Amino acid sequence: MSERSDGPADANLPDDVDAPDTEDLEPEADDSAVEEAAKRVPRGVPLKVEGLRKEFGGITAVDGATFSVEEASLTGLIGPNGAGKSTTFNCITGVHEPTAGTVQFRGEDITGERPHAIANRGLVRTFQIARELDEMTVLENLMLAPGHQRGESITRSVLPGLRGDVVRQESELREDAWETLEFFEIDHLAGEYAGNLSGGQRKLLELARALMTDPEMMLLDEAFAGVNPTLEEKLLDRIHDLREQEDLTFLLVEHDMDLIMENCEHVIVMHQGRVLDEGTPEEIKANEDVVEAYLGGEV
Amino acid sequence: MSAVDDARGVLERVFAPDAVKVFAMFAGIWLLFYWFGNQLGYTDPFILALVRRVTFLSAVYALAVLALNIQWGYAGLFNIGVAGFMAVGAYGTAMLSGSPGGSPPGLGLPLPLGVLGGVLAATVIGLVAALPALRLKADYLAIVTVAISEIIRITFNSPAFANVTGGASGFDNLPTNPVRTLLLTEPGSIISDPTPLGQPIFSLATEYGIQRLTVVNTVYTVGTLVVLLGVYLLLERIGRSPFGRVLKAIREDEVATRSLGKDTQNFKVRAFGLGCGLMGLAGILWYAMGPRASIVPVNFRPELTFYIFIALIIGGSGSNTGSILGGALFASLLFEAPPRIAAIIGDRFDVAADPANLVEALAPVVEGDLMPLAGFLLNNIDTLRFIGMGVLLILLVQRRPEGLLGARKETASAVSLADDTRPGTAPERPTAAADGGGDGDE
Ligand SMILES: Nc1ncnc2c1ncn2[C@@H]1O[C@H](COP(=O)(O)OP(=O)(O)OP(=O)(O)O)[C@@H](O)[C@H]1O
Ligand SMILES: [Mg+2]
Numbered sequence: 001m002s003e004r005s006d007g008p009a010d011a012n013l014p015d016d017v018d019a020p021d022t023e024d025l026e027p028e029a030d031d032s033a034v035e036e037a038a039k040r041v042p043r044g045v046p047l048k049v050e051g052l053r054k055e056f057g058g059i060t061a062v063d064g065a066t067f068s069v070e071e072a073s074l075t076g077l078i079g080p081n082g083a084g085k086s087t088t089f090n091c092i093t094g095v096h097e098p099t100a101g102t103v104q105f106r107g108e109d110i111t112g113e114r115p116h117a118i119a120n121r122g123l124v125r126t127f128q129i130a131r132e133l134d135e136m137t138v139l140e141n142l143m144l145a146p147g148h149q150r151g152e153s154i155t156r157s158v159l160p161g162l163r164g165d166v167v168r169q170e171s172e173l174r175e176d177a178w179e180t181l182e183f184f185e186i187d188h189l190a191g192e193y194a195g196n197l198s199g200g201q202r203k204l205l206e207l208a209r210a211l212m213t214d215p216e217m218m219l220l221d222e223a224f225a226g227v228n229p230t231l232e233e234k235l236l237d238r239i240h241d242l243r244e245q246e247d248l249t250f251l252l253v254e255h256d257m258d259l260i261m262e263n264c265e266h267v268i269v270m271h272q273g274r275v276l277d278e279g280t281p282e283e284i285k286a287n288e289d290v291v292e293a294y295l296g297g298e299v
Numbered sequence: 300m301s302a303v304d305d306a307r308g309v310l311e312r313v314f315a316p317d318a319v320k321v322f323a324m325f326a327g328i329w330l331l332f333y334w335f336g337n338q339l340g341y342t343d344p345f346i347l348a349l350v351r352r353v354t355f356l357s358a359v360y361a362l363a364v365l366a367l368n369i370q371w372g373y374a375g376l377f378n379i380g381v382a383g384f385m386a387v388g389a390y391g392t393a394m395l396s397g398s399p400g401g402s403p404p405g406l407g408l409p410l411p412l413g414v415l416g417g418v419l420a421a422t423v424i425g426l427v428a429a430l431p432a433l434r435l436k437a438d439y440l441a442i443v444t445v446a447i448s449e450i451i452r453i454t455f456n457s458p459a460f461a462n463v464t465g466g467a468s469g470f471d472n473l474p475t476n477p478v479r480t481l482l483l484t485e486p487g488s489i490i491s492d493p494t495p496l497g498q499p500i501f502s503l504a505t506e507y508g509i510q511r512l513t514v515v516n517t518v519y520t521v522g523t524l525v526v527l528l529g530v531y532l533l534l535e536r537i538g539r540s541p542f543g544r545v546l547k548a549i550r551e552d553e554v555a556t557r558s559l560g561k562d563t564q565n566f567k568v569r570a571f572g573l574g575c576g577l578m579g580l581a582g583i584l585w586y587a588m589g590p591r592a593s594i595v596p597v598n599f600r601p602e603l604t605f606y607i608f609i610a611l612i613i614g615g616s617g618s619n620t621g622s623i624l625g626g627a628l629f630a631s632l633l634f635e636a637p638p639r640i641a642a643i644i645g646d647r648f649d650v651a652a653d654p655a656n657l658v659e660a661l662a663p664v665v666e667g668d669l670m671p672l673a674g675f676l677l678n679n680i681d682t683l684r685f686i687g688m689g690v691l692l693i694l695l696v697q698r699r700p701e702g703l704l705g706a707r708k709e710t711a712s713a714v715s716l717a718d719d720t721r722p723g724t725a726p727e728r729p730t731a732a733a734d735g736g737g738d739g740d741e
Contacts (some may be wrong), residue, residue, distance in 0.1 A: 093558060094557075095554060095557075095558065114557070114562075115554070115557040115558050116557045116558075116559075116560050116561055116562045116563065117562075119557070119558055119559060119560035120560040124558070124559070124560070125558060127555070127558075131552050131554065131555035131558075132552075132555075133547070133548050133551035133552055133555065133556075134551055135547070135550075135551055136544075136547060136548065136551060136711070137710065137716065139712075139716045140544060140547075140710060140711060140712060140716065143541075143544065143712060143716075144541075144544050144545065144548050144556070144559060144561075145559050145560075147560045149541040150541070151540040151541030151542060151713055152541045152542050152545060152561075152566075153542065154537060154542055154569060154573065157536060157537060157540030157541065157542050157543075157713065158533060158536050158537060158540075160306070163536070163713070164305070166540060166541070166713050167713045167714060170541070170712060170713040170714040171714050174712075174714055174716065174720055175722050178720070178721045178722055179722075187721065190716070190718060190721070191716070191717070191718055209559065210559070213559055213560055
């Protein structure tokens with residue numbers, strides 16, 4: 001993807017204290033071995049949430065949630081409606097300021113930082129209700145996302161001598177954007193206004209756009225709701241690829257239990273704003289409280 | 300890919316359809332006012348003066364509307380203090396470049412410095428006023444801007460600072476019209492000897508019986524049109540750049556834009572400052588010099604802001620071309636045309652009746668006498684056009700909220716985003732690819 005040219009965000013990424021060995025991590029080639037590898041090799045913990053609490057007037061949406069997410073993992077965050085999952089995402093990404101508690105990303109305290117700063121650290125999220133930029137085309141939506149674009153400076157986009165650079169970067173971005181659109185199978189919609197997309201297409205656009213920011217960790221809030229099963233499969237494959245090849249970390253909110261149980265190596269269960277349990281899918285299925293609270297005895 | 304080709308590509312792309320629209324509109328306005336002049340029995344030099352007058356007002360309106368478009372049309376920043384920023388520009392330039400001996404005294408700086416200073420002053424005051432408000436919700440910005448605009452006007456109006464600002468009677472000591480400096484050896488006197496540059500122009504004008512004042516004003520108007528074109532091209536570039544794209548995104552959904560890592564605060568501040576600076580420039584060209592030069596606090600009442608908003612809504616907010624169309628149509632059709640139409644009707648039909656109020660005007664209608672009503676309407680054309688504006692605004696918002704130019708749908712990118720830009724598809728779609736090369740990026 002596009003390179004970040006001059007962002008200060010790059011400079012102050014700390015040497016990852018918690019993850020000394022990520023460079024040496026050679027993903028085993030075979031799919032079946034990947035999950036094994038994930039457990040064996042010591043990993044960093046990019047995201048740590050401690051005692052997170054968020055009150056809205058009288059309602060306590062998140063009530064002291066504590067959990068962490070391992071590097072290059074696919075972690076599921078599940079829980080009944082109103083459990084506080086989206087609010088947790090909002091607090092992590094700066095959309096809401098937490099009432100109490102701390103959020104750490106790559107060893108740095110980012111609690112209460114502004115959303116753009118957090119996104120520029122490489123922690124990017126999607127929204128449960130897709131927030132498309134309706135009067136912009138699908139391609140424009142994607143080209144917006146990459147960070148630190150040269151043409152975001154007024155002088156550079158205006159002065160003839162400097163404009164050339166901007167145009168060059170724009171055509172690179174355009175190429176990336178087309179590629180991403182093709183992958184997400186919405187390239188036929190490139191010129192369509194985002195406001196005219198269907199619900200599922202919006203979800204895809206939202207995910208594609210978030211990926212265009214070249215993130216290190218993604219928080220996906222029901223990103224697959226309304227996406228057809230074949231494409232969902234393909235997107236999950238892509239997510240697995242990104243984890244293995246680029247060490248991207250994913251935290252996934254989903255109501256589709258099969259999806260979570262089949263794809264995540266770690267699952268966090270929230271209930272009434274707290275973390276009720278966490279563990280491997282097998283451990284979660286075995287926990288009767290969880291089954292009671294959320295799975296409704298189905299599994 | 301030479302710079303010339305690049306520039307030509309950009310010009311072709313930007314202008315192809317839009318230039319036609321703008322030119323057709325100006326041609327229409329000129330024809331209409333030529334016809335008005337004809338009907339009123341004006342001689343050609345007078346008709347030229349009339350057409351010049353309407354062109355100038357159209358141009359300065361268009362300039363102010365363009366400035367508002369970058370704030371409201373692009374970034375969704377609701378600035379209802381446009382008049383205040385225009386005042387700061389005009390006063391700023393006059394104070395900097397007015398002669399030191401005049402009253403109130405100016406600093407006597409060269410005019411280009413004065414203009415620059417006026418633009419900067421408008422920018423800085425805009426930023427200072429808006430910085431705290433931009434952090435808050437949109438409504439606060441609206442409140443703060445309307446307040447700052449009134450504070451500015453009242454400050455200029457106040458007797459307390461009259462020795463600096465001229466108080467209620469205005470800043471009389473205006474800078475010299477640059478066209479006079481250019482064409483006359485003694486800019487202060489219209490009958491002084493022409494400069495070498497002025498010589499041929501004045502003698503040509505004399506042949507057609509055109510007065511010197513009309514010549515000066517016409518040249519100034521042409522200069523204003525050139526500035527308008529420059530600002531338009533500048534804003535088009537900005538609109539079609541990643542910066543413009545972020546502004547558009549902020550207008551659509553600021554939370555989503557932030558979550559993609561854009562410091563929306565920073566973008567809004569820059570867009571706001573740019574818009575205020577350009578409002579200052581519009582104020583300078585309109586009021587600090589030229590044919591309508593007059594710096595009086597009453598010029599900068601909130602109505603002016605609302606006119607500019609109406610013009611932007613007419614043209615289509617979000618569209619630079621629409622801004623020019625809206626500004627020019629508003630100034631010509633709603634401001635300049637009604638009095639001419641009234642004059643023509645008054646000339647044609649001997650409308651002598653002059654009833655004192657609507658009742659006196661309406662009563663004779665029952666007896667079949669329309670003259671008193673006609674006379675009443677003609678005499679009150681100034682008031683009536685505000686009713687007309689209100690009706691037009693209601694119709695527009697109901698029927699065509701996007702304005703004349705379908706507005707908001709201009710693509711924000713420095714390169715073409717057409718379908719044929721997809722890598723590797725051009726050969727399969729030769730017809731579409733043929734016209735896609737104009738973006739000068741390959
Ligand atoms: N902005 C807000 N203002 C007030 N209350 C809120 C706000 N956002 C969330 N809540 C409340 O917080 C609680 C948790 O909501 P949240 O959206 O986090 O749930 P969730 O786990 O994402 O649920 P779902 O699975 O339905 O998306 C709910 O009771 C909700 O009403
Ligand atoms: Mg939710």
